[in-house]
Amino acid sequence: MEKFEVNILGCGSAVPTIQHFPAAQVVNVREKLFMIDCGEGAQHQFRKMRLKFQSLGHIFISHLHGDHFFGLPGLISTFGMLGRTADMHIHAHRDLEALLKPVLDYCCKGMDYKVIFDPLPEEVYQKPCLIYEDRSLTVHTIPLRHRMPSCGFLFREKPLLPHIRRDMIDFLQIPSTRIAAIKAGEGWTTEEGDFYPNERLVTPADPPRAYAYCSDTYHEATFSEELAPRAEQTQHSTARQAAEVAKAAGAKRLLIGHYSKRYTDSTVLLNEARAVFPDTLAANEGLCIQV
Amino acid sequence: MEKFEVNILGCGSAVPTIQHFPAAQVVNVREKLFMIDCGEGAQHQFRKMRLKFQSLGHIFISHLHGDHFFGLPGLISTFGMLGRTADMHIHAHRDLEALLKPVLDYCCKGMDYKVIFDPLPEEVYQKPCLIYEDRSLTVHTIPLRHRMPSCGFLFREKPLLPHIRRDMIDFLQIPSTRIAAIKAGEGWTTEEGDFYPNERLVTPADPPRAYAYCSDTYHEATFSEELAPRAEQTQHSTARQAAEVAKAAGAKRLLIGHYSKRYTDSTVLLNEARAVFPDTLAANEGLCIQV
Numbered sequence: 001m002e003k004f005e006v007n008i009l010g011c012g013s014a015v016p017t018i019q020h021f022p023a024a025q026v027v028n029v030r031e032k033l034f035m036i037d038c039g040e041g042a043q044h045q046f047r048k049m050r051l052k053f054q055s056l057g058h059i060f061i062s063h064l065h066g067d068h069f070f071g072l073p074g075l076i077s078t079f080g081m082l083g084r085t086a087d088m089h090i091h092a093h094r095d096l097e098a099l100l101k102p103v104l105d106y107c108c109k110g111m112d113y114k115v116i117f118d119p120l121p122e123e124v125y126q127k128p129c130l131i132y133e134d135r136s137l138t139v140h141t142i143p144l145r146h147r148m149p150s151c152g153f154l155f156r157e158k159p160l161l162p163h164i165r166r167d168m169i170d171f172l173q174i175p176s177t178r179i180a181a182i183k184a185g186e187g188w189t190t191e192e193g194d195f196y197p198n199e200r201l202v203t204p205a206d207p208p209r210a211y212a213y214c215s216d217t218y219h220e221a222t223f224s225e226e227l228a229p230r231a232e233q234t235q236h237s238t239a240r241q242a243a244e245v246a247k248a249a250g251a252k253r254l255l256i257g258h259y260s261k262r263y264t265d266s267t268v269l270l271n272e273a274r275a276v277f278p279d280t281l282a283a284n285e286g287l288c289i290q291v
Numbered sequence: 292m293e294k295f296e297v298n299i300l301g302c303g304s305a306v307p308t309i310q311h312f313p314a315a316q317v318v319n320v321r322e323k324l325f326m327i328d329c330g331e332g333a334q335h336q337f338r339k340m341r342l343k344f345q346s347l348g349h350i351f352i353s354h355l356h357g358d359h360f361f362g363l364p365g366l367i368s369t370f371g372m373l374g375r376t377a378d379m380h381i382h383a384h385r386d387l388e389a390l391l392k393p394v395l396d397y398c399c400k401g402m403d404y405k406v407i408f409d410p411l412p413e414e415v416y417q418k419p420c421l422i423y424e425d426r427s428l429t430v431h432t433i434p435l436r437h438r439m440p441s442c443g444f445l446f447r448e449k450p451l452l453p454h455i456r457r458d459m460i461d462f463l464q465i466p467s468t469r470i471a472a473i474k475a476g477e478g479w480t481t482e483e484g485d486f487y488p489n490e491r492l493v494t495p496a497d498p499p500r501a502y503a504y505c506s507d508t509y510h511e512a513t514f515s516e517e518l519a520p521r522a523e524q525t526q527h528s529t530a531r532q533a534a535e536v537a538k539a540a541g542a543k544r545l546l547i548g549h550y551s552k553r554y555t556d557s558t559v560l561l562n563e564a565r566a567v568f569p570d571t572l573a574a575n576e577g578l579c580i581q582v
Contacts, residue, residue: 018339040365041332066398070365074331077357102390107357
């Protein structure tokens with residue numbers, strides 16, 4: 001299977017603790033990296049996890065509380081010093097550019113790459129919107145209710161092609177030039193005139209995978225069936241709520257994080273969530289999860 | 292002896308590495324804390340070293356490269372969340388306030404304490420200036436040559452009072468109400484009319500201690516005799532230079548830091564400096580040095 005991983009750079013909440021860094025994750029989809037939130041220290045954790053800074057092209061910021069974006073100036077200026085040349089897109093509330101412009105103008109002059117602010121459209125706070133798309137992936141926003149305009153992000157693979165049945169291809173001596181057409185749905189007629197329909201030549205595609213990030217807030221989005229939502233909550237009463245949302249959404253797995261500083265270990269939160277939704281994981285700095 | 296300590300929160304240079312955080316130190320003089328530089332992650336290290344956030348009243352920023360101040364927004368907003376009420380003074384180049392104002396206005400509204408920017412006077416880049424003083428301490432700037440306006444900071448104890456000779460006080464039955472006057476220089480006449488001059492009643496004061504911070508730059512200041520200067524240099528050729536400056540200045544001890552990312556351990560730098568100036572220490576995160 002193609003790579004689809006989530007790397008936890010930070011899973012603390014606003015007040016940092018000795019155990020945790022503030023929010024930051026890196027989603028790796030087929031070696032393209034996407035950062036979600038960029039709390040202070042994200043660049044440190046990024047390098048510690050040996051992620052490739054050239055492969056990161058897009059950063060998504062869920063909302064403008066400091067613990068979700070104070071790592072940006074350091075990350076941006078470090079990438080400049082490391083000689084990055086490719087554009088970097090920052091998808092965030094439209095206010096962010098004005099907040100960072102004075103610092104970036106002062107400290108990041110003459111870099112060899114451009115930082116492009118892509119303000120999120122206003123509708124993201126009311127309904128899901130497509131904000132990124134490439135050949136194999138879409139990113140939609142998830143509207144969230146929080147103390148300030150906030151959204152989550154849903155990373156979803158595009159429908160995958162079916163698997164070729166190598167045994168049938170060999171048996172029927174189908175030339176390799178026809179493989180793409182067969183993956184796209186065609187059948188095959190032998191020289192003797194026997195027709196083999198497509199479903200005899202392929203096995204079904206893997207179901208597309210998805211990852212939903214819902215940061216320190218209550219959900220109001222419901223997820224579709226294939227999703228592995230992540231509920232980040234600050235208080236222990238909401239670890240159970242995250243689990244209830246995951247259950248209602250038919251998620252495969254739940255990852256909890258954004259721990260309040262009152263917890264020196266996450267076991268109590270994990271147990272609470274698992275009572276409702278057994279396949280729950282507790283995030284931790286350095287964790288890498290295969291979706 | 293009263294406390295005079297230097298805590299190393301970060302001693303890396305601009306490009307962060309897995310080993311080091313960017314520049315930040317906390318000087319503790321009799322339980323008053325003073326921060327020097329505030330690189331990204333300083334608040335994390337501050338808490339990790341279990342320093343008391345209520346005791347930090349002044350932050351000194353040597354220059355406006357990002358690795359020396361990107362930790363300020365996070366530190367300021369965290370202190371707000373922790374319920375700080377006392378004013379916080381930031382001594383820095385006058386441009387800093389305008390750089391941080393948009394972020395602080397947006398993210399640190401309604402805090403219970405005030406952040407006061409004390410712009411360094413223009414003369415600090417030409418000559419030493421007194422920028423802080425209290426009952427027991429002065430802080431002077433040290434002009435430095437660097438790519439942008441930069442200064443170091445010299446923390447110096449005020450002259451201390453002599454020690455009372457307890458044996459003489461007891462023998463002469465001098466009342467405790469006279470102790471302050473004797474510490475200030477007075478003698479004592481017994482009921483029989485015998486005069487004891489001050490020098491028979493006290494032993495000399497400890498020599499005042501001092502700590503000089505000279506960040507990633509070449510010195511052009513010379514230090515007075517009692518100082519323990521710190522030269523922070525980025526390149527291995529300058530570890531020796533730092534040692535030469537320390538030697539010429541008659542320093543007691545040299546602390547090197549601000550390591551370039553090319554060094555995975557600081558031994559080579561340390562050995563180079565020690566060849567010239569034996570009492571050299573290598574800074575490391577978490578290190579606490581008694582001055």
